[in-house]
Amino acid sequence: MKIKEIAGKLNISPRAVRFYEEKGLLSPTKQENNQYRTFTEKDVWRLQTIISLREAGMPLADIKKALEEIDATNHEQLQYYLELQRTVMMSQWLEIKQVIETTDHMIALLKSKNTLPLEDIYQLAEASKLLREQRKNWKDKWNFDQQASTHDERVANNTGNYSDYEQALALIVKWVSPIPGEKGLDIGAGTGNLAGKLIELGASMSAVDQSKEMLRQCQRKYPDLETKLGNFLAIPYLGGQFDFVVSSFAFHHLTTEQQLLALEEMRRVLKPRGRICLADLMHAAHDPIQEDIEEYPVLPTLHQWFEDNGYMIKHHQMNRFLHIVYAVPIR
DNA sequence: CTTCTGACA
DNA sequence: TGTCAGTA
Numbered sequence A: 001m002k003i004k005e006i007a008g009k010l011n012i013s014p015r016a017v018r019f020y021e022e023k024g025l026l027s028p029t030k031q032e033n034n035q036y037r038t039f040t041e042k043d044v045w046r047l048q049t050i051i052s053l054r055e056a057g058m059p060l061a062d063i064k065k066a067l068e069e070i071d072a073t074n075h076e077q078l079q080y081y082l083e084l085q086r087t088v089m090m091s092q093w094l095e096i097k098q099v100i101e102t103t104d105h106m107i108a109l110l111k112s113k114n115t116l117p118l119e120d121i122y123q124l125a126e127a128s129k130l131l132r133e134q135r136k137n138w139k140d141k142w143n144f145d146q147q148a149s150t151h152d153e154r155v156a157n158n159t160g161n162y163s164d165y166e167q168a169l170a171l172i173v174k175w176v177s178p179i180p181g182e183k184g185l186d187i188g189a190g191t192g193n194l195a196g197k198l199i200e201l202g203a204s205m206s207a208v209d210q211s212k213e214m215l216r217q218c219q220r221k222y223p224d225l226e227t228k229l230g231n232f233l234a235i236p237y238l239g240g241q242f243d244f245v246v247s248s249f250a251f252h253h254l255t256t257e258q259q260l261l262a263l264e265e266m267r268r269v270l271k272p273r274g275r276i277c278l279a280d281l282m283h284a285a286h287d288p289i290q291e292d293i294e295e296y297p298v299l300p301t302l303h304q305w306f307e308d309n310g311y312m313i314k315h316h317q318m319n320r321f322l323h324i325v326y327a328v329p330i331r
Numbered sequence B: 001c002t003t004c005t006g007a008c009a
Numbered sequence C: 001t002g003t004c005a006g007t008a
Helices: A003-009 A014-022 A041-055 A060-071 A075-113 A118-136 A144-156 A165-176 A193-200 A212-221 A256-269 A288-293 A299-308
Strands: A183-187 A204-209 A226-229 A242-248 A270-281 A311-317 A322-329
Touching (some): A003 A041, A014 A041, A041 A060, A144 A212, A165 A322, A183 A256, A193 A204, A256 A270, A256 A299, A299 A322
Parallel strands (some): A183 A204, A183 A242, A242 A270
Antiparallel strands (some): A311 A322
């Protein structure tokens, strides 16, 4: 078929089709005599996926890569691209949600006070701007992709930051004690050691990590584990799905503001009575000097958040920095 | 009338 | 990507 036909079929302009070809996403054959392009059924399918990915917001350059993976029947890579795209959309969704909430707040303010105090407007705008920037500034500072293959080895050494690692995981499992069939989420799952233990108890686990290499290891070790690319600030799930959220040795990578955002995110994906269990390096109390040396989360700050949001806390300190916090909704 | 390439918005 | 021009 010729360009007008295929363009009409897919509801795009012939110009767009030529443009995609120019960018190397498509390579229809041309007739010898007049240079007219000829499109096959495969080209239709290819164009369709280009359009779909594009509508999902993927840049043409990335679509090109994804298409190359498909050509090489490299499904694993393709899945990676799709999941990457998914996290992008999820972040966008969160931002939109944020704006909606801000607007709602303003509406509520307007209703109750009948005026919109200028300060409140400014404050709300600033807050939402801040949130947006924090999400945007997320990056993989720690090159976990490179570390993935050696991670377990390092953890097994049971020294430094990972001392008492196994004991900490065991305590999380004990406190969470999932009922078989319960849905759990492990954020910053790494190579899945914690999620794996919970699976063994019959929980249906999902693992989120920002490193696709880590997730690859997860999948290999625990085939039943569902893995998704994502991070604390943009958990790649719709809300209200999980009975519990756990995380070990990951939370301390966040700044204080991000930690509070992350807690909000956890609560978002939890069912109404969902519980949270964190094991991480923290400061037991506010201490400006210590906090300068080790930029770990500050326990009282987390406590405060949990209290403010109606959680009951169970807490255990394993060593100088390692703390386990278990939070259950009071009602 | 259709398509093509190239230029420009 | 849309649009316009000048062709084959």
